[in-house]
Amino acid sequence: MSHALRFFVGLSILALLLSSQALSQQPYDSLAQKIAREALVSNKAYDMLNELCTKVGTRLSGSAGAAKAVTWGKKTMEELGFENVHLEPVMVPHWTRGTEEKGFIFFPDGKREKINVTALGGSVATPKQGIVAEVIEVKSFEEVRALGATAKGKIIFFNRPMDRALISTGAAYGGAVNQRGRGAVEAAAVGGVAALVRSMTTRLDDYPHTGAMGYVDSIKKVPTAAISTMGAERLSKLLASGKHIQVSLKLSAETLPDVESANVVGELRGTEKPEEVIVVGGHLDSWDKGQGAHDDGAGIVQSLEALRLLKSLGVKPKRTIRVVLFMNEENGLRGGTAYASKERPGEKHIAAIESDGGGFTPRGFGVADSLAHLKISGWASTFGFIGADKIQRGGGGADIGPLMRKGVPGIGLNVDGHRYFDYHHSDHDTIDKVNERELALGAAAMSILAYMIAQEGL
Amino acid sequence: MSHALRFFVGLSILALLLSSQALSQQPYDSLAQKIAREALVSNKAYDMLNELCTKVGTRLSGSAGAAKAVTWGKKTMEELGFENVHLEPVMVPHWTRGTEEKGFIFFPDGKREKINVTALGGSVATPKQGIVAEVIEVKSFEEVRALGATAKGKIIFFNRPMDRALISTGAAYGGAVNQRGRGAVEAAAVGGVAALVRSMTTRLDDYPHTGAMGYVDSIKKVPTAAISTMGAERLSKLLASGKHIQVSLKLSAETLPDVESANVVGELRGTEKPEEVIVVGGHLDSWDKGQGAHDDGAGIVQSLEALRLLKSLGVKPKRTIRVVLFMNEENGLRGGTAYASKERPGEKHIAAIESDGGGFTPRGFGVADSLAHLKISGWASTFGFIGADKIQRGGGGADIGPLMRKGVPGIGLNVDGHRYFDYHHSDHDTIDKVNERELALGAAAMSILAYMIAQEGL
Numbered sequence: 001m002s003h004a005l006r007f008f009v010g011l012s013i014l015a016l017l018l019s020s021q022a023l024s025q026q027p028y029d030s031l032a033q034k035i036a037r038e039a040l041v042s043n044k045a046y047d048m049l050n051e052l053c054t055k056v057g058t059r060l061s062g063s064a065g066a067a068k069a070v071t072w073g074k075k076t077m078e079e080l081g082f083e084n085v086h087l088e089p090v091m092v093p094h095w096t097r098g099t100e101e102k103g104f105i106f107f108p109d110g111k112r113e114k115i116n117v118t119a120l121g122g123s124v125a126t127p128k129q130g131i132v133a134e135v136i137e138v139k140s141f142e143e144v145r146a147l148g149a150t151a152k153g154k155i156i157f158f159n160r161p162m163d164r165a166l167i168s169t170g171a172a173y174g175g176a177v178n179q180r181g182r183g184a185v186e187a188a189a190v191g192g193v194a195a196l197v198r199s200m201t202t203r204l205d206d207y208p209h210t211g212a213m214g215y216v217d218s219i220k221k222v223p224t225a226a227i228s229t230m231g232a233e234r235l236s237k238l239l240a241s242g243k244h245i246q247v248s249l250k251l252s253a254e255t256l257p258d259v260e261s262a263n264v265v266g267e268l269r270g271t272e273k274p275e276e277v278i279v280v281g282g283h284l285d286s287w288d289k290g291q292g293a294h295d296d297g298a299g300i301v302q303s304l305e306a307l308r309l310l311k312s313l314g315v316k317p318k319r320t321i322r323v324v325l326f327m328n329e330e331n332g333l334r335g336g337t338a339y340a341s342k343e344r345p346g347e348k349h350i351a352a353i354e355s356d357g358g359g360f361t362p363r364g365f366g367v368a369d370s371l372a373h374l375k376i377s378g379w380a381s382t383f384g385f386i387g388a389d390k391i392q393r394g395g396g397g398a399d400i401g402p403l404m405r406k407g408v409p410g411i412g413l414n415v416d417g418h419r420y421f422d423y424h425h426s427d428h429d430t431i432d433k434v435n436e437r438e439l440a441l442g443a444a445a446m447s448i449l450a451y452m453i454a455q456e457g458l
Numbered sequence: 459m460s461h462a463l464r465f466f467v468g469l470s471i472l473a474l475l476l477s478s479q480a481l482s483q484q485p486y487d488s489l490a491q492k493i494a495r496e497a498l499v500s501n502k503a504y505d506m507l508n509e510l511c512t513k514v515g516t517r518l519s520g521s522a523g524a525a526k527a528v529t530w531g532k533k534t535m536e537e538l539g540f541e542n543v544h545l546e547p548v549m550v551p552h553w554t555r556g557t558e559e560k561g562f563i564f565f566p567d568g569k570r571e572k573i574n575v576t577a578l579g580g581s582v583a584t585p586k587q588g589i590v591a592e593v594i595e596v597k598s599f600e601e602v603r604a605l606g607a608t609a610k611g612k613i614i615f616f617n618r619p620m621d622r623a624l625i626s627t628g629a630a631y632g633g634a635v636n637q638r639g640r641g642a643v644e645a646a647a648v649g650g651v652a653a654l655v656r657s658m659t660t661r662l663d664d665y666p667h668t669g670a671m672g673y674v675d676s677i678k679k680v681p682t683a684a685i686s687t688m689g690a691e692r693l694s695k696l697l698a699s700g701k702h703i704q705v706s707l708k709l710s711a712e713t714l715p716d717v718e719s720a721n722v723v724g725e726l727r728g729t730e731k732p733e734e735v736i737v738v739g740g741h742l743d744s745w746d747k748g749q750g751a752h753d754d755g756a757g758i759v760q761s762l763e764a765l766r767l768l769k770s771l772g773v774k775p776k777r778t779i780r781v782v783l784f785m786n787e788e789n790g791l792r793g794g795t796a797y798a799s800k801e802r803p804g805e806k807h808i809a810a811i812e813s814d815g816g817g818f819t820p821r822g823f824g825v826a827d828s829l830a831h832l833k834i835s836g837w838a839s840t841f842g843f844i845g846a847d848k849i850q851r852g853g854g855g856a857d858i859g860p861l862m863r864k865g866v867p868g869i870g871l872n873v874d875g876h877r878y879f880d881y882h883h884s885d886h887d888t889i890d891k892v893n894e895r896e897l898a899l900g901a902a903a904m905s906i907l908a909y910m911i912a913q914e915g916l
Contacts, residue, residue, distance in 0.1 A: 165495045167844055169895070204894070304832045361819075361874050363845065386625055387821065387874075390845070416819050416845075416874060418895040437627070437876040439662070 018321065024379045028382045033204065035309050036386055039447070040438040042312070043268060046307040046436035048076065049298065049359070053291035054346050060121075060288040061328040062094025062259040069284050073264035073300070073325045080308050082266030082323065090338040091258045092328040093124055097288055098252030102257045103196075105372075106132065106246040115231040118208035119223070119253040120180060120197065121287065121331045122215070126223045130250035131155070131194050137239050141178070144186045152191035155247050157249040158183045159198045159232050162421065169417045170357070173200055180211050184224035193225040193251055199231040201421040209426040210287050212331045223251050263335045267282040267322035268307055270454060276319040278453050279408075280306050280446055283329035283336075283399050290429035294420060298439055300325055300361030302413070305443035306450055317454030319350065324397035327357070341403035349408040351458045353446055354397025358423070359439035360415040362388035365449065366395015369409035376411070379452055388412065388445045409458055413446055468771035486840045490817055490906045493767050494844055497898040497905070500770070503763040504894035505755065506534065507817070511749035511889040518579075518746040519786040520552025520717040527742050531758070532550015533724035533782045538766050540724030540781065549716045550786040553580055556710030557568050557744055559683065561654075563693065564590065564704045573689040576636060576666035577711040578655065579745065579789045580673070581682045587615070589681070591653050595697050599636070604646045606768060610649035615697075615706050616641045617656045617690050620879065627875045628815070631658055642682035652707055653682040656690040659879045664688045667746050667884040670789045681709050721793045725780040726765055734777040736911050737810040737866075738764050738904055740856050741787035743795075748887035755889075756817030756897055760785055760871070763901035764908055775912030777808065784857035785813070791856060798860035807866040809916045811904055812855025816881070817897035818845035818873040823907065827836060827867035830916050834869070837910055846903045848872065871904055879882040 001035040039045065056072050059065040070087065102116035131154055138144050139160040144151070158179035160174040176198075183195035183397035208226040215221045227235065238245050264284065270276065284300020286292025303323045310317065327335035340405075351372065353365075362381065367373040373393050383389040396410030404410035423429040496501035497503065514530050517523040535543040551725035591611060596602050597618040602609070609783035621631040634656075641653035657667035666684040673679045685693065696703050718854075722742065728734065729751065740757020744750020761781045768775065785793035809830065811823075822841065831851050841847040854868030862868035881887040 036625065040625075041623050043622070164501070164895075165499050167494065167498075167899075280478065361876060387848070418819060418899075419893045435877045435880065437622075441625075441876075 002336060004122040028448070028452055029092045031315065032382050033385065034313055035447050036197045036444040038309055038312055038439060039305065039444040040296050043436055043440065044308060045301045045439050046258055046434065047432060048301040048304060048441065049293065050338050050431055052297050052301065053293050058288045058292055059284065059286050061092040061255070061261060061285045061331060063288065066261055066285055066327065067133055068274045070262050070264055070327070073284055076304060077264065077266035077323070080304065081311060082307060083269050085266040086118040087262035087316050088265055088339065088342065089262045090262055090327055090334050092258040092261045092334045093332045094156045095331060096254050096256060098125065098223045098254055100249045100250055100252040103225065103227065105238065106248060108244050115235065116206050116208050116228040117196070117249065118210050119251045120211055120213040122255070123184065123224045123251060123253045123343045124221045124331045125253050125456050126194070126249055126251045129247050131223070132246050132248045133193050135196070135235065135239060135245070135247050137236055138407065141186050144190055147190050154192055155194045155196055155249065156183065156192040157186035157196045157235060159236055161198060162200060162202045164202045167243060169202065169421050172202060173421060176200060181213055182228065184213055184222050184349045185216055185219050188222045192222060194222050195448050196247070197224065197226050199226045201229055202423065203422045204229050204233065207426040207428055210289055211425045223249065225249060227252060263339050264325040265329050267320055268310060268317060270319040271400055272318040274320050275346050276348050278319060278321050278350060278450050279324050279400065279403065280321060280450050281324035281326055282355045284325040284331055285328050285423050287330055289425060290423070290427045293429050293431045294423050295425065295429055296329065297357045298434065298442070299355035302359065302439065302443040302446055303354045306447035309444065309447040310451055315451060319454040321450050321454055329398050336399035337402045340406055348401060351411060351453050352400035352403045353413065353450060354400045355413040355442060355446060356397045356399070357413065357415045357417055358420040358440055359434045360417065360419060361438045362386065362390060362413055362415050362445040364388050364390030364414045366392045366412040366414050367409065368394060368396045368404055372409035375458060382448065383445060386441050386445065411440055411449070415442060422443035461509050473842060485571065486906070486910055487775060489773065490840050491843065492771055493903040493905050494899060496767055496770055496896060497763065501894055503759045503768060503897050503901045504892070506759040506762060507751065507897065508889055510755050510759065511616055516746045516750055517742065517744050519550040519719060519743045519789060519885050520714065521746065521912045522787065524719055524743055528720050528722055528785070533741055535722065535724035535781070538762065538885060539769060540765060541727050542910065544682050544722040545720035546723055546797065547718055547720045547801065548785055548792050550792045551790045552714040552717045552718045553789060554712050554714060556583065558710040560708045561683065561685065562706045563696065564706060566702050573693065574664050574666050574686040575654070575683040575707065576668050577709045578671040578682045578684055579668055580671050581711045582679045583711050584681045584707055585653070588706050590704050590706045593693065593697060593703070593705050595694055599644050602648055605648050612650050613652045613654055613707065614641070614645035614650040615654045615693060617694055619656060620658060620660045622660045625628045627660065630660060631879060634658060638684065639671055642671055642680050643674055643677050646678045646680040650680060652680050653707065655682065655684050657684045657687050659687055659882065660724055662687050662691065664884055666886040667882060668747055669883045670739045683708065683709060690722045696908060719785045719825045721785050721797050722783040723780065725778055726768060726775060728777040729774045730776040730804060732778050732806050733804055734806050735909050736779050736808060737782050737858065737861065738779060738908050739782035739784055739815045739857055742783040743786050743788055745788055745883045747883060748881070748885045749889055751887050751889045752796055752815045752816035752881050753883065753887055753893050754787065756892065756900070757813035760813045760817065760897065762903040764905035767902065767905040768909055773909060775909055777907045777912040779912055787857050794857035795860045798864055807861060809867050809869060809911050810858035811859045811869045811871065811908060813871040813900060813904060814855045814857070815871065815875055816878040817892045817900055818875060818877060819896045820844065820871055820873050820900040820903040822846050822848030822850060824850045824870040824872050825867065826852060826854045828861055830867035830869070833916060840906065841903060844899050844903065847866040869907070871900055873900060
């Protein structure tokens with residue numbers, strides 16, 4: 001056989017296998033359609049999200065909002081009639097933005113111009129009177145490291161944009177976010193007094209987008225803030241023009257002692273193998289901007305709805321489906337870590353599904369484990385009617401990461417992510433940016449997959 | 459051979475054919491990626507849409523805005539360096555809303571409550587002092603026809619919602635929109651004095667959504683308006699409670715004499731078969747609500763951008779690609795009709811592509827012609843990298859309908875339509891509801907397909 005012929009025969013056998021597998025899934029197709037219908041008609045995911053966004057609001061770990069969210073999550077699970085509803089306590093970081101965050105550009109003639117900045121999560125405060133310094137713009141850590149003595153006393157301005165050309169906004173984020181995570185460390189290492197980081201969005205807007213940053217013990221902790229993309233463009237232009245400008249920063253952020261919080265857990269017990277557990281979850285904490293609607297209120301209500309849909313249709317899974325509302329994904333991952341490390345005698349996790357990409361139209365799933373990927377790929381056609389039939393290799397979620405590292409197959413709900421970073425971690429992330437149909441169909445996709453795993457194993 | 463076996467062998471031969479076809483498309487894959495990159499990086503479609511929405515604004519046929527849009531379209535094509543830029547004049551209807559449209563619910567105790575209404579396009583005015591009448595709610599024309607004498611002097615309230623359970627919002631629209639189109643005729647036929655129609659959206663909001671309606675010569679012309687979905691729910695609840703309420707309507711709509719307007723045409727001449735033409739278009743007119751951003755500003759700028767992308771990459775199509783900005787899709791289809799009926803000696807249209815489903819993430823194409831569908835299905839994998847690889851049978855667009863009826867294969871850009879009817883024909887349809895990346899990728903998809911047809915024929 002020629003290589004080409006062998007290849008085609010191989011392909012055709014694969015097609016045969018996939019089609020026969022697809023055909024054998026007919027029973028789930030009908031249930032899947034009922035699930036989607038109930039999700040759309042009841043609109044329950046949206047109603048829950050509206051409540052979470054407007055009655056609870058932002059819920060940064062350690063805040064009063066986060067405590068309220070835990071209470072809301074437990075109460076909601078109880079009202080929905082979930083089984084074994086309980087809290088699993090976990091100590092979480094308690095960082096606060098404080099009351100003040102301001103930035104200005106100062107011109108040689110004494111005039112000043114406001115720039116929209118916001119402290120990055122974890123940043124130390126500036127001195128009370130603020131910092132005023134010259135600014136050096138860089139696009140990479142290599143550039144910072146090459147600055148040498150010129151960096152001393154300066155504010156280092158990290159201005160490498162997310163790459164608009166990439167089709168995956170997640171990949172574009174991945175290519176820029178190290179500036180946010182490590183900018184302060186790199187700035188301090190060369191004697192910089194603060195790090196100013198271009199907001200992580202491809203959009204030009206005047207809202208700063210916050211997010212987590214980190215320090216290392218061996219290097220001085222300098223304050224760090226995000227600047228809006230419009231502010232970043234403005235500042236960059238002024239610097240390029242050679243104008244002798246300075247920038248002031250005033251941040252009142254503070255890290256307080258850890259606080260006790262909790263993961264919220266509830267389930268539908270399996271009828272045949274209750275000891276085998278499929279986790280479905282998102283994260284209950286959010287940043288202290290907007291309402292945390294897409295990040296990750298959406299994942300929370302979709303997880304709740306995934307289980308409610310099965311209950312409302314009277315479906316009884318063979319294995320246990322457990323909803324976990326994880327605490328502290330944004331700045332610590334303490335909830336995900338605690339969940340995975342807790343001893344659960346006699347229990348075996350067979351899969352974990354997370355929604356943390358926003359409440360947009362579902363496109364499919366990302367499956368980290370290769371065998372699980374193969375199996376779920378064979379189920380793809382069941383998700384075709386809602387357009388969620390792209391089963392990709394690789395994926396999961398931050399909260400289920402610790403479970404995945406213990407060998408549990410992790411699965412992430414993949415959505416149409418073009419709008420995600422328009423809102424992400426900013427005052428834009430509010431309920432009015434969520435379309436109820438897109439949200440509902442994501443919940444339906446999770447519900448269908450969780451049920452199929454509960455019946456078929458993985 | 460058993461039936462099942464024959465089926466599988468058939469499937470596997472199909473898979474073989476499809477895969478070999480997919481593999482042979484490699485040259486277009488690389489160009490397709492360049493086109494998408496340029497669309498995302500330049501952001502030109504969004505910039506043009508922003509200009510159309512904010513500098514021109516709404517552009518209902520016959521209005522000053524429509525005239526301005528024609529001038530804008532021609533100037534834009536000239537600036538982009540299109541060839542043979544010209545206007546093709548067409549007489550269009552000139553309906554105006556006038557200055558007044560008001561609705562109230564009157565309670566027995568004399569109190570009144572405002573309801574948000576808007577005249578449907580084409581409606582006659584109410585008498586100057588308005589109409590005050592009792593209301594009868596119906597869900598279908600059968601119900602209206604069964605009313606008999608009780609309908610006399612009443613306002614007929616058509617309150618059948620778009621079916622939320624359908625995955626396709628277009629199908630949900632199709633299942634409800636006859637109330638808008640023919641409600642006034644059905645109401646008048648039984649002696650009703652006006653028709654009030656639930657807005658065509660699955661969302662509960664307080665904006666009325668307008669749209670076209672029609673009269674027939676043999677039946678009295680009674681005024682007709684859309685009521686917001688929240689207003690419809692409220693009114694329905696009051697009627698169900700048995701309260702003796704009345705509704706007032708005051709509309710000042712008017713149909714003026716036809717006005718000369720134009721389709722705007724420009725092209726990229728083919729290098730080998732310039733007489734074979736691929737039309738790419740959308741409609742330049744809009745309703746007089748919001749800014750006509752998704753409907754169909756998006757289609758207009760995507761069509762312009764589709765050609766600009768090819769020009770900017772220095773690509774020379776073998777056949778002619780022609781952009782047509784059609785006038786008067788919303789209330790007359792005069793532009794599409796005129797374009798198709800114009801004599802064009804020595805020219806042959808081989809395909810027509812329309813974007814009129816909003817500037818959302820492209821999912822693929824709907825192809826009306828079965829042979830064209832087969833051919834384009836073989837190209838699907840080229841659109842996979844942007845997720846626009848679903849090639850459906852059936853589709854097209856209203857403006858290219860007259861061409862299709864003359865035998866030209868019509869193709870519609872299919873998009874993620876969950877949000878479309880949130881905005882459609884209402885004050886919500888503004889530029890801030892458009893995501894620049896989704897818009898750009900739709901333009902890229904059209905550009906790639908137009909070019910492939912120009913090279914390969916159809």
